Amino acid sequence: MNAVACSSCPCSRASNGQRVRCPFVEQPQRAGSVAYVEGDRAERVWFVKIGTIVLTRWASDHTETPVAVRGPGTFLGLEAMITPTYRETARVTTAARLCVAERPAMSAWLGPASAPARVALEQTLRVRCADPVRAAAADGTALRRVARWILATEAACEVPRQFAAGFLGIAPETLSRALAQLARAGAIEVTRTTITPCDRGALQRAAGD
Amino acid sequence: MNAVACSSCPCSRASNGQRVRCPFVEQPQRAGSVAYVEGDRAERVWFVKIGTIVLTRWASDHTETPVAVRGPGTFLGLEAMITPTYRETARVTTAARLCVAERPAMSAWLGPASAPARVALEQTLRVRCADPVRAAAADGTALRRVARWILATEAACEVPRQFAAGFLGIAPETLSRALAQLARAGAIEVTRTTITPCDRGALQRAAGD
DNA sequence: CGCCCTGTTGACAAAGGTCAACTAGCGTGG
DNA sequence: CCACGCTAGTTGACCTTTGTCAACAGGGCG
DSSP: OOOTTTTTTTHHHHHHHHHHOOOEEEEEEHHHHHHHHTTTOEEEEEEEEEEEEEEEEEEEESSSEEEEOOHHHHHHHHETTOOBBHHHHHHHHEOEEEEEEEEHHHHHHHOOOTTTTHHHHHHHHHHHHOOOOOOGGGGGGGGOOOOHHHHOOGGGGOOHHHHHHHHSSSSSHHHHHHHHHHTTTTTEEEEOEEEEOOOOHHHHTTTTT | OOOTTTOHHHHHHHHHHTOOOOOOOOEEOOOOEEEEEEBBBBBEEEEEEEEEEEEEEOOSSSOOEEEEEEEEEEEEEEGTOSSSSSSEEEEEESSSEEEEEEEEHHHHHOOTTSSSHHHHHHHHHHHHOOOOOOOGGGGGGHHHHHHHHHHGGGGGGSSSSSHHHHHSSSSSSHHHHHHHHHHHHTTTEEEESSSSOOOOOHHHHHOOO
16 A cells, blocks of 8 residues: 555556656546546546545446455556446545556557557456456346346356356356246246347346346 | 457467467367366466356355356466466366467567566456455355455455445445444444454454354 | 535345255266 | 266245335534
8 A cells, every 4th residue: 555656666667668658647636536437438547556446337227336446556447448438437435646648648658459468458358348247136136137147148058057146146046046037927948058038128127127 | 159260369360460479279178177277376378269168266165156257259367477376267168169378488479578568467467366256145144245355355444335335245234234243243443434353363253264 | 513425223024045855967887 | 879877957945134215323525
């Protein structure tokens, strides 16, 4: 939780090592401020020197679900490198010192788009953006969560029940019941090893819009 | 879900662009195989061409919690670049075609360790490894999860209750009750805005060892 | 100094976890 | 190629945990 001075900051060290200019500019933040909002045009990347930031996403029922906590030494909003809009909202929960960089400057700093390290970085970011947050009881009933998951996950049928249940934060028995209920409603077809969506509308209704 | 041929594979394209040799070698996998196991020495990185892979972590009660699903076009085990042992277990749940690379070859492919793109990549990976998985009812009672979370998260006290609750997958009221109970047991001290661990042993007992 | 937001506490109902018995389907071995 | 056994999934019954609603209180900010 100590201050990250520019001499010890990994960004400026990398810049010096490669003889490029560090694109970041320091910007103090007060507790309660919001660095960026999910859905906004992603024009900037941040680096945390001091402070705590909570990342949240809008759930489909318009509640804000916390996704992760970020502290000193981490990047924020790197998704700007791969998507036009932010995928998360960054809420600064303490007094903080952040550094900002505009996207073009950041892109230049990262080097050629075809460089392996950048390809790996962008792939990793893409995966992080797409990864659904693990569901929990507070997100709605098991039935809702299961319906949402089937709608969201193409690979739903490729995963053994056991893992699907763990991923949904419910017991395998509960998953079994929820699937049976969705099948009775005609939303999906189920065998012991497969799940096939057949009525998207019914699924959406079960998911609670 | 289509095959990723080497000509269209981002790895070989990046290699050709930079005139380096692609370090990956194809390796078919059968359904049910395990690419790597959490805790094993991290010597290899994978790239998924076809198939579905479930990533799991051991919870503190020795159950296996699914963390994420990976499909074609993603890297597996990139944590080998930053940690000596794997942080997750990768279970192949379908017939699959993976490509493997040894760590030294992968490291050479990624380029100089001081390059900005690589610094950003490694920082992102470090964060991904450290990010705790969102808790859910299936992981134990609210009290247990709260105790575990306080033990694991240094920044626990830096986050408003509301977010902490969402992150633990419980209602704010439930968090309040759990904290009150831990305070009664003498494990922590609580005010409206702060949480201070004061008896680590009691916390560990509440967390269920 | 006062308002409003965030967190706390209480009561109640129901969602879902647990335990147990059962079955389908797959893989192994004869 | 078939039979057997084991694992993963299903279904039922019960009871605890926790989400929900409501009223209240402390603290921060204007």
